[in-house]
Amino acid sequence: MSTKEQNERIELLQGTLDLLILRTLRLRPAHGHAVAKAIEFNSDDVLQVEQGSLYPALHRLIKRGWISVEVGTSENNRRAKFYSLTATGRRQLAVETSKWERLAEAIGRILRPPAHEGKS
Amino acid sequence: MSRRKRMLEELDQDIRDHIDIETQDNIGRGMSPEEARYAALRKLGNVTRVTEETRAVWSFIWIEQLFQDASCGVRALRKNPGFAIVVVLTLALGIGANTAIFSVVHGVVLAPLPYSEPNRLVMVWESRPHVKTLSTSYPDFMDWQRNARSFEQMAALTSRNYDLTSPGTPQHLDGMEISSGFFSTLGVNLAMGHDFSPSEDMPHGASAVVISDRLWRNRFASSPQALGKSIRLDGAECTIIGVLPPGFRFLVDADVYTSLAQGEPLFYDDRTIHAIVGIARLKPGVSIGQAAGEMSAVQENLDRLYPAVDRNLGTNIVPLKQEIVGDVGGTLLLLLGAVGIVLLIACANVANLLLVRSAARRREFAIRSALGASRARMVRQLLTESVLLAMTGGILGLIVAKLGVRLMFAEFPQSLPRADSIDVNLTVLFFAFGISLVVGIAFGLAPALKSSRADVQGSLKSGDRGSTRAHPRGQSALVMIQMALTLALLVGAGLLLRTIGDLRKVNPGFNTQHVITFKVGLSPSLTQSASSIRIAYQQLLDRIRQIPGVETADFTNIVPLSEEDNGGPFWVGPQESTSMQDAPHALYFETGPDYLQTMEIPLLRGRFFTPADTPDSEPVVVINSVLAHTYFRDRDPVGQTITVAHWHTARVIGVVGSVRHWGLGDPGTYNPSQIYISFYQLSDQWIPAFARALSVAVRTPLDVATIMPAVRNVVYGTGKDQPVYDVRTMQQIVSESMSSQRLPMVLLAVFATLALMLASIGIYGVISYSVTQRVQEIGVRMALGAEKGQIFQMVIGQGLRMAVVGLTIGAAAALILTRLLVSFSHLLYGVGPRDPVTFASVSLVLTGAAVLACYIPARRASRVDPMVALRDE
Numbered sequence: 001m002s003t004k005e006q007n008e009r010i011e012l013l014q015g016t017l018d019l020l021i022l023r024t025l026r027l028r029p030a031h032g033h034a035v036a037k038a039i040e041f042n043s044d045d046v047l048q049v050e051q052g053s054l055y056p057a058l059h060r061l062i063k064r065g066w067i068s069v070e071v072g073t074s075e076n077n078r079r080a081k082f083y084s085l086t087a088t089g090r091r092q093l094a095v096e097t098s099k100w101e102r103l104a105e106a107i108g109r110i111l112r113p114p115a116h117e118g119k120s
Numbered sequence: 121m122s123r124r125k126r127m128l129e130e131l132d133q134d135i136r137d138h139i140d141i142e143t144q145d146n147i148g149r150g151m152s153p154e155e156a157r158y159a160a161l162r163k164l165g166n167v168t169r170v171t172e173e174t175r176a177v178w179s180f181i182w183i184e185q186l187f188q189d190a191s192c193g194v195r196a197l198r199k200n201p202g203f204a205i206v207v208v209l210t211l212a213l214g215i216g217a218n219t220a221i222f223s224v225v226h227g228v229v230l231a232p233l234p235y236s237e238p239n240r241l242v243m244v245w246e247s248r249p250h251v252k253t254l255s256t257s258y259p260d261f262m263d264w265q266r267n268a269r270s271f272e273q274m275a276a277l278t279s280r281n282y283d284l285t286s287p288g289t290p291q292h293l294d295g296m297e298i299s300s301g302f303f304s305t306l307g308v309n310l311a312m313g314h315d316f317s318p319s320e321d322m323p324h325g326a327s328a329v330v331i332s333d334r335l336w337r338n339r340f341a342s343s344p345q346a347l348g349k350s351i352r353l354d355g356a357e358c359t360i361i362g363v364l365p366p367g368f369r370f371l372v373d374a375d376v377y378t379s380l381a382q383g384e385p386l387f388y389d390d391r392t393i394h395a396i397v398g399i400a401r402l403k404p405g406v407s408i409g410q411a412a413g414e415m416s417a418v419q420e421n422l423d424r425l426y427p428a429v430d431r432n433l434g435t436n437i438v439p440l441k442q443e444i445v446g447d448v449g450g451t452l453l454l455l456l457g458a459v460g461i462v463l464l465i466a467c468a469n470v471a472n473l474l475l476v477r478s479a480a481r482r483r484e485f486a487i488r489s490a491l492g493a494s495r496a497r498m499v500r501q502l503l504t505e506s507v508l509l510a511m512t513g514g515i516l517g518l519i520v521a522k523l524g525v526r527l528m529f530a531e532f533p534q535s536l537p538r539a540d541s542i543d544v545n546l547t548v549l550f551f552a553f554g555i556s557l558v559v560g561i562a563f564g565l566a567p568a569l570k571s572s573r574a575d576v577q578g579s580l581k582s583g584d585r586g587s588t589r590a591h592p593r594g595q596s597a598l599v600m601i602q603m604a605l606t607l608a609l610l611v612g613a614g615l616l617l618r619t620i621g622d623l624r625k626v627n628p629g630f631n632t633q634h635v636i637t638f639k640v641g642l643s644p645s646l647t648q649s650a651s652s653i654r655i656a657y658q659q660l661l662d663r664i665r666q667i668p669g670v671e672t673a674d675f676t677n678i679v680p681l682s683e684e685d686n687g688g689p690f691w692v693g694p695q696e697s698t699s700m701q702d703a704p705h706a707l708y709f710e711t712g713p714d715y716l717q718t719m720e721i722p723l724l725r726g727r728f729f730t731p732a733d734t735p736d737s738e739p740v741v742v743i744n745s746v747l748a749h750t751y752f753r754d755r756d757p758v759g760q761t762i763t764v765a766h767w768h769t770a771r772v773i774g775v776v777g778s779v780r781h782w783g784l785g786d787p788g789t790y791n792p793s794q795i796y797i798s799f800y801q802l803s804d805q806w807i808p809a810f811a812r813a814l815s816v817a818v819r820t821p822l823d824v825a826t827i828m829p830a831v832r833n834v835v836y837g838t839g840k841d842q843p844v845y846d847v848r849t850m851q852q853i854v855s856e857s858m859s860s861q862r863l864p865m866v867l868l869a870v871f872a873t874l875a876l877m878l879a880s881i882g883i884y885g886v887i888s889y890s891v892t893q894r895v896q897e898i899g900v901r902m903a904l905g906a907e908k909g910q911i912f913q914m915v916i917g918q919g920l921r922m923a924v925v926g927l928t929i930g931a932a933a934a935l936i937l938t939r940l941l942v943s944f945s946h947l948l949y950g951v952g953p954r955d956p957v958t959f960a961s962v963s964l965v966l967t968g969a970a971v972l973a974c975y976i977p978a979r980r981a982s983r984v985d986p987m988v989a990l991r992d993e
C-alpha cells in the first residue's frame with residue numbers, strides 16, 4: 001500500500017525540497033517530472049520525493065522569484081513547462097547551501113562527538 | 121492576480137503531463153500500461169491535495185476556503201431550515217441575554233467614570249465608631265482643604281432641591297450646593313461660562329448658578345444669550361454664570377448648582393452639623409492608603425482643637441467608583457454567572473441537535489473523505505457551519521439584548537447606579553461577537569470531530585442512511601448537565617422569591633396600605649419667615665384634609681423606607697459634657713401632629729403631638745420602644761427628659777412602636793433609636809432647612825390618579841407657584857426598598873424559566889430521537905408481548921433517570937451557588953441558603969418538566985405497531 005511506502009521513505013525536512021530543486025535547476029532548465037527524477041537519481045534513490053509535493057514547491061519558488069518558467073518542448077517533442085534558475089535564485093542557492101552545510105555539520109557534531117570527549 | 125490565474129490554470133495540465141511521462145517511464149520499465157498508470161498516480165499522491173496546496177501558494181487560501189465553507193454551510197442549512205431556525209433562536213436567546221447583562225455590567229462596573237482620570241477621584245467621609253460613612257461639617261471640610269497635602273484638589277457638595285419659579289412654569293429641580301473647584305476637581309470643563317468666582321463663593325456674595333445642559337435646552341432653547349440671564353430659585357434671583365456639557369452627571373440628575381457658601385447658613389458655620397460630602401482628586405502617585413493616613417492625622421488635630429464636637433471623629437476615603445457602584449457589582453456578577461449558565465444550556469441543546477444532524481450526515485462526510493478531503497478540512501467545514509449559526513444567533517441576540525435592557529429599565533428604573541452609561545456600545549458588540557465565535561466553536565467542535573472521523577467503508581456500504589447509532593452517551597450527558605444547571609438557577613430564583621415573600625410578611629411598624637406621599641414646593645411668598653412657614657404648612661394640611669376621600673394627612677421630614685436620613689446625637693436627661701460623637705444617636709422624625717395616625721404607627725404609652733404643642737409651649741418629644749427600652753429600662757419614660765442636640769431638653773410625652781426605616785430586612789443595627797419632634801416646635805433657624813425636605817403623607821382609600829388632581833388643585837389654590845412632586849404610594853416605596861432583591865429575583869426567574877424551557881426541549885429531543893432509533897427494538901418487544909403501558913413506562917423511565925442524575929448533580933452545584941449568594945451579598949432574608957422547601961419544590965418542578973417533555977415521545981413509542989416496525993427492517 002502506498003501509505004506504507006511513504007512511511008519507509010526518508011522524509012524531506014521542511015524547506016529542503018526547495019533547496020534540492022534549486023540545486024537541480026542550477027545546471028540546466030528542466031520540466032517538473034525531470035526535476036523529480038533528477039532528485040531521485042542523484043540521491044541514489046534514497047530520497048523519494050512524493051512527486052505531488054513538487055508542484056506546490058515549484059509554485060512557491062516562482063512566487064518568490066527564485067525560478068522562472070517558460071514553455072518549451074520536451075525530449076519526446078511534447079509541449080512542456082521548463083523551470084530555470086533566476087539570478088536571485090542562484091544567489092539564494094548559495095545562501096541556502098551554506099546554511100544547509102552549517103546545519104548538517106552542527107548536527108553531525110552532536111550525533112558523533114570526537115572520541116576523546118567521550119572518554120572524559 | 122492575473123499571474124496567479126495563469127499559473128493555476130495550467131496546473132491541471134502540468135500534472136496530467138507529469139503522470140503521462142511517469143506512465144511512459146513505467147511502461148519503459150516493463151509494466152503493463154494499466155499497471156504503469158496506477159504506479160504513476162500512486163507516486164504523485166492525492167491530486168486534489170496537490171492542487172489545493174499549490175493554490176494555497178498563490179492565495180490567502182484560508183479566506184477562499186472560508187467563503188467556500190460559508191456558502192456551502194448556508195446551502196446545507198437552507199436544506200434544513202427547521203434545524204437552522206431552532207438553533208439560531210436558541211442561540212439568539214442565550215447570546216442576547218448574555219449581551220444584555222454584559223452591557224449592564226460594562227456600563228455600571230467596568231466602564232471608567234466619565235471624568236478625567238477617574239481613578240484618582242475619591243469621596244472623603246467622616247466616620248465615628250460604628251458608622252463608617254458620615255457626612256462632614258463644612259468647617260471640618262475647610263480645615264481638610266487647608267491642611268491635607270495628598271490631594272490635588274478638594275471640593276464639597278450637598279444635594280438640595282430647588283423650586284424654579286421664573287422664567288416659565290413652576291418646576292421642582294434637583295440640584296446641588298457646591299464649593300468652588302467642584303467642576304475642576306472632577307476635571308469637567310463647562311460648555312459655556314465659568315465656575316464660581318471667589319466673590320460668588322462666599323456668604324452674601326453675588327447669587328450665581330451653573331445650570332445643566334438639559335435645563336439650558338428646555339428653558340433657554342440652547343441660546344448662548346442665557347449666560348448672564350437670571351432665574352428665580354426658591355424665591356431668590358440667581359445669575360446664570362455657566363452651562364455644563366451635555367450628559368454631565370454626578371450622583372444625581374442635578375439641574376442647578378449653587379454656591380455652598382451662600383446656602384443654608386446652618387450648614388456653613390456649624391461644626392456640629394454634618395450635612396456635606398467631600399470629593400477630592402489624589403495627587404498623581406499618591407495611594408488611597410497614604411491619603412487616608414494623612415487625613416487621619418489632620419482629623420486628629422481637629423479632635424484636639426474641638427474636643428466637644430469632633431472627639432472620636434475619623435475620616436474614611438472611598439474610591440469614587442466604589443462609592444457610586446456600591447454593592448450592585450456583586451449582584452451583577454452573580455447575574456452574569458447565571459446568564460452564562462443559560463448560555464451553556466443553550467449550547468448543550470445546540471450541540472445535541474448537531475450530534476443528531478451529524479449522524480444523519482455521515483454518508484456525506486464519508487463521500488467527502490473518499491474524494492480526498494483531509495480531516496482538518498472537514499472539521500473546519502463543520503466549524504464554519506456552527507460559527508455561521510452562532511453569528512446569526514449573535515446578530516439576533518443583539519436585538520434581544522437591546523430590547524432586554526430597555527425592558528429591564530422600564531421595570532427597574534431606579535435600581536441601578538450609572539444607568540445612563542449602560543448601552544449596547546462597541547465593547548458590547550465585541551463581547552457579543554466574541555461570545556458568538558466561542559460558542560460556535562464550543563458547541564460545534566465535538567460533533568465536528570466525531571463526524572469527521574467517519575468510517576468511510578462502513579458508511580458507504582449497504583446504502584446505510586447514516587442514522588444508526590448517534591452518540592447516545594454524549595447526548596444524555598449533555599441533558600444531565602442541562603438539568604443540573606437548570607436546577608441551580610431555579611434554586612437561586614426560588615430563594616430570592618422566598619426572600620421577597622418573607623420581606624413582604626415583615627411588619628414594618630406602620631400600615632403601608634392606602635398611603636400616598638408627595639412633596640410640595642411652597643411659594644417663596646409664603647416662606648419669608650419661620651412663623652409664616654409654620655402657618656403656611658398648617659393651612660396647606662388643613663386644605664388637604666378637607667379633600668373628600670382623605671382620611672388623615674400630615675407631613676414628615678423623612679419617609680420610612682425611602683432612604684432619607686436625619687440622624688443626630690441625644691442625651692437622656694440634661695446635656696452631658698461628653699463629646700457629641702460619643703453621645704447616643706437617634707433618627708429624628710420632624711412631623712405634624714396627625715402623622716402617627718396617618719401612618720398607623722401604634723402609640724404604646726402617653727400621647728402624640730397636638731396642635732397645642734407650639735413654639736411657646738414646653739418642648740416635647742415622642743420616643744420609640746427601642747429607645748425607651750434601651751435607655752429607660754424599667755423606668756416609665758413618659759415624664760422624663762431627653763436633650764436633643766441643637767435644640768432643647770424636652771419632656772418625653774409618649775412611646776410609639778419602632779418603624780423599620782432602613783428596609784424591611786433591616787436588622788435595626790443602624791440607629792435603632794427613633795425620636796419624634798413636632799415640626800411646629802422647631803427653632804426658627806431650623807424651620808427653613810427642614811421645610812424644604814418635608815413630605816406630605818396622605819391616608820386615603822382612593823388611588824393616586826383619583827386623589828392627586830384634587831391635591832394639586834388645593835396646592836395650586838394656595839399660590840400659583842407651588843410644584844407638587846415625588847408622588848409615590850407607600851407600596852411603591854416598599855417595592856423600591858426591595859429593589860436590590862427584586863432586580864436579581866426577576867432576572868434570575870427569567871433566566872431560570874429560559875433554562876427550564878431549553879432543558880425541556882433538550883430532554884425531549886434526546887428521548888424522541890432515541891424512540892425513533894429504537895422503533896424496531898420496541899416493535900420486537902411488543903411482538904414478544906410487552907404491554908403498551910410497559911413501553912410507555914420504559915421511555916418515561918429513561919427520561920426520569922437522566923433527570924434524577926441531573927438533579928443530584930444540580931443540587932450539589934446549587935449548594936455551592938447559594939453559599940456564594942450569601943457570602944457576597946445580603947440578598948437573602950428570612951431563608952437559609954439550604955432552604956429545603958426551595959430545593960424540594962424546584963426539584964419537583966424540574967422533574968415534572970422532564971416527565972412532561974418525555975410524554976409525547978413515550979406515547980409515540982407505546983403506539984408503535986409491531987407489524988409496521990418489523991416490516992421496515
